Amino acid sequence: MTENSPWWRDAVIYQVYPRSFADSDGDGIGDLPGVISRLPYLAGLGVDAIWLNPFYPSPQADAGYDVADYRDVEPLFGTLADADALIAAAHEAGLRIIVDIVPNHTSSEHAWFRAALAGDASARARYIFREGHGDAPPNGWRSVFGGPAWTRVADGGWYLHLFDAAQPDLDWTNPEVVAEFQDVLRFWLDRGVDGFRIDVAHGLHKDPAFPELPETLDPGLPVHVAQPGHPFWDRDDVHEVWRGWRRVVDAYPGDRTMVAEAWVLDFARLGRYLGPDELHTAFNFAFLVAPWDAGAFRAAIDDTLAGLAPVGAPATWVLSNHDVVRHATRYGGGARGRARARAAALLMLALPGGAYLYQGEELGLEEVLDIPDELRQDPNFIRTNGAERGRDGCRVPIPWSGTTPPFGFSDPAAGTPRAPWLPQPESWAAYTVEAEQSDPDSMLTLYRAALEIRKQRLGEGELEWLSAPGEAMLCFRRTPGDLICAINLGETPAALHPRVAGATPLLTSAPLGADGRLPADAGAWFAG
Incomplete structure (x- = not known):
């Protein structure tokens, strides 16, 4: 981190999906005391902060994104005292806390x-x-x-309701709505949170004429992605909301921060959400959706850095979250998908700016594709009668220890635990924290090593490409930090750039060949 620079500009933030992280009471659902019990693991991993998905009172029609009360804790997850204890314990462990805010809609039970x-x-x-x-x-x-x-x-x-019928949209032209959410921010800031992740930040305001969707919209883009002329995504009026929120957050000490979930792929438009009087950062979905292709990744990186430079905002890189198929599966699955996921981790963590990790990616977890239909809970699956498989596959509780489910997800001290709310594959015995923490070749070992090197060498800084456009190898140098990152996205081993050929690597996702070549689907960091 640059001296005197706000912590969030180059932070690595770990996303905790509370119901799937750690279960303290044996009911099969993760909770806040469970998160507290695993804080030593997160501190040891080397992240800077935690983002918690919603833990507020909710009927759970959409896994907590249907909020019935923004100033309390859902009993499934604990109590308000548990939230206070988590904030305090995280700070004691040197970790900051970001909480999720859902302003587009409430629960129908609100x-x-x-x-x-x-x-x-x-x-x-x-x-x-x-x-x-x-x-x-x-x-x-x-x-x-x-x-x-x-x-x-x-x-x-x-x-x-742009989402489930149990999630009625709020009218953000109503000053009572504006005032209420600014007060909700103060409630959690007063309790010590360090920032907010804002759900559907490109939503909120709708065209008051409520026209039909224009025929000019690209049907090939997902329905939640902003496009020009859209009547309810990325409307100009939304920026006044974020200016008001920024005034609230800036009144508190400690570099409190806000990150936007804004599916706006036009960086000129995305940049309007950022800067000195609105939000601090935004998730980089162009990078997340890029396929395993050197040209696609390079374009996403270049477009991001160029697009955010005019507003002075740092990039925020992410590979997976609770709403998308896990990237080890997106990149091909199996051994090849995990190899690519290892290389992608080195790519992301070498880039200038901040990064978000989704729980379990540091273990190499894949999407669970065979959840029985009767156990699926995502409203996307339910409302489409199964035509959309939904997001349950990336939300399966993560494995901690042992050789059979629930793999330490539920605290044995709580008695005989119920089965986790979504079933874990038997094959996850090889991917528990316990199994990976002493394995020098595991994904967990790779992440810990990468995060330690990143903390020692890298911050925001600059990126200088060493590879030429069109090459299957991405190679760039980071300054300050003198680190060169090389990623081979091709089908065959590739020769390294002359700047690093023969150099001793700092970290590799797979061993270099005897001839010094970087294997296919592999990455490496070198002192440069």
Whole structure:
């Protein structure tokens, strides 16, 4: 980290999906005391902070992204006292805490929405209710999770939900909504959190005319990705929300931060969310969705650095999260997918800026593809009648120890544990923390070594390409830090750049060949 630079500009932040991280009471669902029990592991891994997915009171229609109360803790996960204890224990361990905020919608069980359905006009005005066209909804908008984006209530009106019907959209033109969420921020800032991850940050404001989707939209892009002329993604009005939030956060000491989940692939548009008077960083989805191809990765890296430079924001790199197929599977699965995942880790952690790790990627976990339909819980799966497999496969509880499920996920001291809320594959016996922590060739060992070298050598800094565009090898030098990263995305071993040929590597994802070549699907760091 550059001296006197805010911590978040080059931090490595570990995403904890609480229900799948560690179960302290044996009910098969992870919880906040479980997270506290594993803080020594996270500190030893070498990350700087933790991002926690929502742990607020919720009916769990969308795994907690349907929030019923933004100022408390869902009993499944513990108590508000447990949240306070987690914040304090993390700080004691040298880790910062980022919590998830869900401002686009509430749960249908939120007190505001219950009052709206009971006839309270002021409560109803906090949501987006509209009259339909006879028995038809106000327009043909579709939910991100499938099906219509409108649901009719008893009095004949319709409310908007861009996600599940249990997640009614708030009306961000209502000053009561604006004031409420700024107060929610203060509630958690007063309790000591270090920042916020903002769900659907490119949403919130909708075209007040509620037009049909324009025919110019590219049907090849996912429905949650912003496009020009879209009536509810990436509208200009949303920036006033973030300017207000920035004023709240800046009133607190300690470099508190906000990171946007904004599916905006146009970096000129994404840059508008960042800078001195709005949000601090945004997830880099262009990098996440890049296929295993040198040209695609290089374009994503170049576009990111060039696109964010005008606003002075650092890049934020990510390979997996709770909403996408795990990258070891996306890159081919099996031995090849894991080899590529090892190389991708060295690529990501060598880039300038910050990085997010998703729990279990440091173990090399793959997507679980064979969850029985009757056990799946993702509303995306349910609302599409199984046409979309949903996100459960990347949310399976992670393995800690032992040779059979639940692999130490549930604390044995809690008695006979229930089965984890999603089933773990028997094959995960080879990928527990216990199995990997003493294996010098494991993914966990690679991540720990990479994070230690990164902390010693790298920060924001600059990137200088050493490879030419079009080559299957990506090779670049980082300054300051004097580190050269080489990644072979080709099908055959490749000769190293003359700047590093013959040099002793700092770290490799696979052994160099006897001739000094870098194997296919491998990466290496060199002092340079």
